Amino acid sequence: xxxxxxxxxxxxxxxxxxxxxxxxxxxxxxxxxxxxxxxxxxxxxxxxxxxxxxxxxxxxxxxxxxxxxxxxxxxxxxxxxxxxxxxxxxxxxxxxxxxxxxxxxxxxxxxxxxxxxxxxxxxxxxxxxxxxxxxxxxxxxxxxxxxxxxxxxxxxxxxxxxxxxxxxxxxxxxxxxxxxxxxxxxxxxxxxxxxxxxxxxxxxxxxxxxxxxxxxxxxxxxxxxxxxxxxxxxxxxxxxxxxxxxxxxxxxxxxxxxxxxxxxxxxxxxxxxxxxxxxxxxxxxxxxxxxxxxxxxxxxxxxxxxxxxxxxxxxxxxxxxxxxxxxxxxxxxxxxxxxxxxxxxxxxxxxxxxxxxxxxxxxxxxxxxxxxxxxxxxxxxxxxxxxxxxxxxxxxxxxxxxxxxxxxxxxxxxxxxxxxxxxxxxx
Numbered sequence: 001x002x003x004x005x006x007x008x009x010x011x012x013x014x015x016x017x018x019x020x021x022x023x024x025x026x027x028x029x030x031x032x033x034x035x036x037x038x039x040x041x042x043x044x045x046x047x048x049x050x051x052x053x054x055x056x057x058x059x060x061x062x063x064x065x066x067x068x069x070x071x072x073x074x075x076x077x078x079x080x081x082x083x084x085x086x087x088x089x090x091x092x093x094x095x096x097x098x099x100x101x102x103x104x105x106x107x108x109x110x111x112x113x114x115x116x117x118x119x120x121x122x123x124x125x126x127x128x129x130x131x132x133x134x135x136x137x138x139x140x141x142x143x144x145x146x147x148x149x150x151x152x153x154x155x156x157x158x159x160x161x162x163x164x165x166x167x168x169x170x171x172x173x174x175x176x177x178x179x180x181x182x183x184x185x186x187x188x189x190x191x192x193x194x195x196x197x198x199x200x201x202x203x204x205x206x207x208x209x210x211x212x213x214x215x216x217x218x219x220x221x222x223x224x225x226x227x228x229x230x231x232x233x234x235x236x237x238x239x240x241x242x243x244x245x246x247x248x249x250x251x252x253x254x255x256x257x258x259x260x261x262x263x264x265x266x267x268x269x270x271x272x273x274x275x276x277x278x279x280x281x282x283x284x285x286x287x288x289x290x291x292x293x294x295x296x297x298x299x300x301x302x303x304x305x306x307x308x309x310x311x312x313x314x315x316x317x318x319x320x321x322x323x324x325x326x327x328x329x330x331x332x333x334x335x336x337x338x339x340x341x342x343x344x345x346x347x348x349x350x351x352x353x354x355x356x357x358x359x360x361x362x363x364x365x366x367x368x369x370x371x372x373x374x375x376x377x378x379x380x381x382x383x384x385x386x387x388x389x390x391x392x393x394x395x396x397x398x399x400x401x402x403x404x405x406x407x408x409x410x411x412x413x414x415x416x417x418x419x420x421x422x423x424x425x426x427x
Contacts, residue, residue, distance in 0.1 A: 003093045003101055004132030004249060008125045008221065009039035010256035012118075014386035014419075016266040020119030022109040025269060025363040026385060026403040026417065029055045029106040032122035034067045034402045037104055039256045040126050046071075048099030051088040053078045054106050054218075059411060064104070067301050067402055067414075085217060086135070086233070086244050092127045093135045101127040107218045109271065118219050121257075125221075131250020133224060133231075136163050151186035159191065162232035162245025170194040171231045173220055194232075225258040267388065269364050276359060281407035285354040290409050300415045301402055303336040305378060316378040324377075339421060340374035342396045347389045356406030368392055370418050382418040397421045 011032060015024045023032060033052070050065060050073045057063075065073045076091070078084040085105050092101035106122035164170045172187060172194050184196055224231055224246060232245040257263075298304035299317035306318035309330025315323045316336060322328070349366050361367070368384035370392055384392055385403055392398070400416040407413070 002134065003095055003127040003129055004134040005089070005093075005125050005224075005246075005252055006044075006100075006128045006130065006132040006250075007040050007253040007255070008123065008225070009036050009254075010121060010123050010221070010258050011036040011039060012121045012257040012260070014264070014266055015269055016119070017109070017268060017270055020109060021121065021266065022269070022271055023120045024267075024386065024403075025271070025360050026405075027120075028057050028404060028412070029108055029122075030057050030060050030063055030067070031402050031404065031414070032106040032108075032120065033060075033064060033104045033124070036106070036122035036124035036256065037068055037102065038401075040124055041253050041255070043100055043126065044128055045098050045100045047073065047102045048097065049076070049092055049095050049101040050074070051076045051078060051092055051101065051103040052105075053085045053088045053103065055108055056106075057412065063414075066297055068102075069298075069302050070102075085221075089125065089127070089135045090244075092125075095127075096129075098129075103127065105218050121218060123218050123221055132248075133252050134247050134249055136161075136245040136247055151182050152190070154183055155186050155190045158187070158232065158234060158243050161243035163247050164191055164194055164232050164245065166191055166193065168193060172196050173231065173233045222258060225252075225254045267364070267386070272363070276407060278407045278410050278412070281410070283356060283406070283408050285356050288408065288413070290411075293413060303374070303380075303400065303416060305334050305336055305375075306331045307334045314375050314377050316375075316380075336374040336378055339397050339399050340372040340380070340418075342370050342392055342394055342398060342418075343373050343379065344371040344394060345369070345384070345392045356408075365389070370398065372398055372418055380416075382416060384419075385417040386419045392418075 012021050013023050013027055013032070015022050047068075047070050050070060052060065052064065052075055056077065061075045061077075064075060065071065076088075078088040085103075088103050088105070092103050095101050103125045104122065107120060109120040158172075159165060164172065170191070170193060187194060187196060220233070231248075232243060234243050293300075296317065303316070304318055305314050305316040306322075307314055308322035308325060308327055309332065310327040311322060311325040313322055313324035314334065315331075318331075318333065320328060320331075322331065346369050347366055348369055350361050353361050353367075357367075366389040368387070368389050368391075369381060370384050371379055371381055373379045382398075382400065384398075385401065398418040399421050401419045402414055403417045405413045405415045
């Protein structure tokens with residue numbers, strides 16, 4: 001049995017520019033990917049395949065499995081070009097066995113392929129044996145160069161390649177510079193249960209002859225979130241048509257910002273025209289050698305702690321002995337709760353920040369630092385992200401998100417920051 005999409009999550013940043021979401025001053029493709037994956041429900045089986053679609057910062061091949069605690073997995077990269085997401089899903093669905101596949105597609109603002117009117121986001125999709133949204137084998141048909149194929153034959157090929165049928169509901173996604181009206185009319189006539197979704201026109205001038213832009217991009221998943229029995233994608237080129245489809249055999253758990261009819265308020269800022277040169281970044285504050293930084297990643301990135309079997313105390317960061325009773329026996333790994341409560345908060349005004357955060361302050365201004373209690377004996381001092389300074393109050397609930405901290409030793413250093421709890425009242 002091939003695997004089907006059992007769960008999918010969409011993360012959208014809390015920042016915007018010109019009405020489109022953009023990654024925040026401390027976000028990149030890695031942090032977007034981790035944020036989306038952490039929105040997924042608990043996995044029924046261990047992940048045995050990890051696919052990444054789109055842009056990836058240096059080191060992402062090891063950093064993403066480490067951040068998600070997936071063990072030593074090989075990350076399969078799919079170049080961020082039209083159709084890469086479908087190819088990644090098809091490859092993940094073809095896997096077999098008791099494990100699950102994870103496909104993650106981050107999309108940055110201003111990074112090709114163009115992200116249309118929506119902007120930056122990341123999607124994470126979990127594929128497992130059983131019911132869900134199953135990618136079908138794609139089909140196609142050649143036709144005379146520069147002219148439309150016979151409409152009846154084209155609809156038959158579309159149905160065979162995607163599973164669209166006259167007696168079942170479905171949706172046909174058309175992303176077109178110039179949708180061929182005769183073909184769309186033929187679909188409406190011969191497949192009356194199919195809803196034709198033309199969506200926004202592709203960017204660029206109209207091409208010579210009929211052209212439907214290539215298939216599945218991150219934002220086409222919005223249509224899959226409301227999928228009927230079958231969803232199809234079509235691409236028409238001068239010499240051929242290519243089809244791909246998804247068949248719903250069971251419910252999918254859609255979590256995250258799929259439907260933003262009333263989107264939350266977002267902060268405004270303009271990302272720099274170019275990334276900083278990591279080779280010339282110099283730390284003027286506390287220097288952390290790279291081996292020590294890597295040694296502490298379980299605590300820095302995943303909030304890993306240790307529970308003592310002798311006295312029940314929680315030690316964070318994890319230690320070889322219990323911090324309460326000194327016992328070294330029966331220590332078990334445990335992650336801190338996802339949500340903590342603010343015990344104190346301080347605003348760091350421009351000029352008071354450590355030099356590592358000069359670029360962040362120049363882009364977004366002052367920021368808050370909060371003392372957050374996650375469990376008895378486990379308090380963390382965290383920089384606050386995605387909220388205007390002075391917004392957070394003592395007693396508020398926050399969660400954590402992996403974010404950029406500062407460049408050091410020619411690379412970005414990452415760590416956890418406090419962010420608002422989803423669904424909490426807007427400030």
